[in-house]
Amino acid sequence: MKILEKISAFFFKHYALLTSIVVLIFYLLTLAPGVIASDSGELATVQYTLGIAHPTGYPLFTILGFIFSHLPIPLRPITKLNLLTALWSVATVYVLTITLKFLLDNILKWKSSQLTHDENFYERFLVGEKTKIISAVFGGLVFGFSKTLWFQSLSVEVYSLHIFLFSLTFHFLVKAFLEDKQETQNNYFRNKWFSAFLFLALGFTNHLSTIFIIPAFLFFYFYGWNFRRDNLKRFILYVLIGILVAGLIYLYIPLRAMTHPFLNWGNPVIFKDFFNHITGRLYHQFLFPSFGEYFSNIGKFLNSLTISFDKSEFNGSDFNIVIIFAFLGMLVSFFYFRKLFNGLILIFLTTMFITALYNIPDIDAYYLPAHFVVAIFSVIGFLYLITIKMKRRTKQIVAVSMLLISIFLEINQNYSRVDLSGHSLMDDYTLILMNSVEENSVLLSARSSFYFPSLYYQIVEGVRKDLVIAEHYLLQQKWYYTQLNKLHPGIIELRDTVAFLVYTNRNIYFSPEMLKLNLTGEVKIPSNYELAPYLFLFKLVPSKTYVKEKNIDFNFDFSKKHLFETGEIKNIVINMLLNRAVYELVYGHIDESKEKLRKLKKYFPDYEIPADLEKILNE
Template sequence: MVKKKKNGAIISKILVPLALFLLGLVYIHNLTRDIFGGDVGDLVTAAAVFGVAHPSGYPTFTLLGVLLNQLPFNIPPVTKIGLLSVFASLASLLVYFIFMKKMTKNLTFSMLGMLTLSFSFLFWLYSEIPEVFIPNILFVFLVLYFSYRFFESKKEIYLFITVFLCGLSLTNHHTAVLVFPSVLIMVSRHLKFIFTKRIILFSLLSFIAGLLPYIYVPIAASTRPAINWDSATNIPALIKLFLRFDYGTFSSGNFQKASGIYELFVLSKVYFQHVITSISIPSFLIILLGVYQLFKLNRRLFLAFLCAFFLSGPIFITYAAFPLSNAFIYGISERFYILSSTILMLFFPFGMILIKNTLRRVFSKEILVNIVLLAFWLIPLFLFIRNFEKTDLSHISIGNKLAQDALKFLPRDAVLVVDGDTIVTNVWYIHYVLKVRGDIKVVQKGGYANTYFMDEEEKRYKKENNIKDDDPKLTQNVLKNIAEERDIFFTSPVALDGIVWVPQGLAARYTPKNEIPEEIEYIKKQKVLWKEMKPPKKRELAKAERNLITLFIPIYYASGLVKTGDFIIQNYGNTEEAIYFYKQALDIDPDYSQAYVHLAAVQFDQLGQCREAEINLDRALSINPLPQYFLIKYLNYKNCFKDEDKIKKYREFFRKKFNQDVEQKIKQSTEVLK
């Protein structure tokens, strides 16, 4: 017994602190110096400019980011604020160890679970970027831990802490609510104790106290910061921000959801593949044993943990229904796998206990049992070796480069209207935080986060033209007014009367139809521009750049090249030069399906190269089988091959696949080739 206590003291007081210290060094080494992609630019910029991030506002993250950004270290703001994820991950691992030690009374397996979690891919990757997902793990672990403490002790202080943390967790990320039913399962053991006026009152006050960080939002919004989502200076606007009205309160984002049994099956398949790959197959098998072991030991706790997993994992993923149409959407969905994969690790120590008990029945000597158990320590070692390079973001710069390239080639005093998560938020960071191209006015398409410039221009236009009522063409007229003084560029152009959008790098220039540049001059300038830009090529990306968020960045460049090719073919009819730009796009990203489709369209429509077009369309369909691609393939058979047998067979194929006649579908489609 004395020896066991001594070993326990060594693990708790020496090995665990030492492990966390070393993990901290590894995490800080791998911490990003790059703005990465996704929502990172928004969160970092909001913290750096004392602003308000996208709905639900994330005030706790922003407040802590504001403080970290004041650190007197010679490192980029994204790295300073990224320390929040490092500290949150280390705190999460410590809480995990304490929680599992309390539940299992086994320090060795609690530490093994902690190390396995620390090197699992998703947990480690998001520990290296300033995002809300690792702090979310910390809050969830704390909520579950103090719920358990109340469950076992019936001490009211643990109940009040739990309720306070529930409120506080919602100021970081709303998905924390997915573990609240598990909290109810645990605390409901003492229902009679809870349902007294005093306990209910103090619980309500504790929950409200947890929401207090939202006071930051109207204070920050009133200062008119560069990033000011929903301008939440009053209660209705604050509620709008908190409930995410811009996206839909109960929606995961502005996109067409996956639907149908097959698509939902694919979603579930992808989810489990990612989770199992992240934690490793051996870990997942141990977790399954742990599920069985906890079921035998305590049905209520088993139900609480299993409920937390299913609600935050399979059920949420099915409800969110992310359309897995490209790498970026995969990346967005992958972030939401972290919570459930981490909750799964709560079963890990119980699985190890079951394995140990089984080994004791097999081997008569304890030393043989311990020798076999030593092999399981290879799991975190394996994860470390496999994931170190993938999570070493210390040397990447692809996110910064994207934003710099969006700004670098614009003329002085231009207006850049940006659209699309990564390019918008990365440009914000480079422009507002790193102070790149201060002469340029950056406007977000839709204007959710910053409407100051366009508001002033609209006000000026109305005053100059004595307009009082809303004009349906107000925006178009305001842009025309601005264009008299500044060059205007859109990353995602919109159709405007009398205006042609002339591609220039990652954006397109607002140009009256009678001012289209000369063919030779334009093509020459674009070739020089793209040569100077040196776009990142997908095949040359480092391992750390091959995660699902930054893997999408080359597509921004490929898309710019395809738009350039389209402009050349539509305005100059120069098939040779258009094909040059399409092929440049494919050199950057060989998996960019649109480049194959646009190349094929020129081949069969302009050059009569039916077979070459068919090959490129097949490549596009193998990458992304979109319905419009099937239509274009049919047009190739009909207008280029002119082979009645091929036309008949493909028409029948289309009818079986989509339950619709292809000719009727084409008539319904007004923009088949877009």
């Protein structure tokens, strides 16, 4: 019995840390072992080499990643950086858990003075320390095991650091709102408002979607301090300090660009290029979709708040049945804790309505602040239910049972959907592709999924550094030409914004996307040359010259259908097997053609081979 009491005492003392450790264990079990997507290849390379990432640059993310990736941990750089991504989310769970405990400790302070209710109702929220801790742990686990946060925590991306800084901003924001104004009125730098503004500024140095908390931030500040002149002066001072802090960190971008790192997107040295880079001008084309697309985006987000037990559908049901607690908590907050409700609903609605204006495929991570709010509402709903009048022992059993069942269902629903522990498609595809070509070959990409992962392998891990891998859509950019020339001098020439490949004794390969550009006339090859299918590429060869393909076996895992790269690579492999089968037929190599068709049937049994090729296979 004493052992159980000691365990219980230990849990209630270190509840936030233990909650985070539980989440970390599941994250480690599902962590990606390598490069998962094109962006993760670029971002990992930028972090490891202290480079310049695509807009908006992510300077804080880059600097912190550089430090962590060079720690003496016996892991590959990409695995270290995947781990760092998980640690940011685990830290978020810790911050959220202690924030929830603080909210519950001060729950009655959120009553609006304009609302009058039966005071007996509020007495139900005056619960014991253990009940508050169990409720806070519930909220931490709810958010930690939500599908979007869990998935974004398993491979290199900027969003886990974003939500960590968001959670710190919110933590100090609610503390500042409730702190004693008399004690802090004349102390500008030793109060929670200063900390809230500081973390808000740091958030902007990582991701501009930090703006989603601004309406709630303004509400809490001016509701708490009103618009008196002294308070406006304090506000302006904090804003100026925040701009200074963010500005100093953003200075990393032009200063580092001047040194010409391996990856130097946009070379944002002059002010115009720097401003366009940090404001994401390149992606403004994806803003302001049609009304139909806008409401479709909102519908996709709301679908993440539904209840579903279909594990094969990735895009729905982030929280499973927990959403019932969240809906109840939202209603309770609206009627009884209106000040808290107003701040939370501002974050929720701002996130939903602004994110829907941005029409990109991988938009899920932008909704994390709204999911953060859902977790808080779920705690209020959870606490409301477990404070229904019943015997104390019964109440404890009900509380623990509700927590365990809800979290179990959430984990059970999301584990297989997010699990990346055995997913190596991008690694396998990129390495096979790189190792299939001759020494010193040139590979030309056109937004191909292998481009940035291949740069990671070349620059960070030193794999096939002899290869020249170039991106067609960037070749006309002077900064990219300079970067490529630094890595591989004399291969590409830029004449009047038109890029020319210098023909040497190197073998030249086109990605399948480049073939399409060749067929439309955007990319031209000499008239006495043609493109021959070669594994997952096309080789530039003299016309009517047969090219023997290197015999490389592969067996890719296409189970993660929700990943964009999965569908892209699958289509490439299918089409290249077909192309090679036809190519072998043209040169009269029937057996070789049949071998490609057999591979097609073996790896893609559901794919319907064209009738004329099926006939040849069966002969």
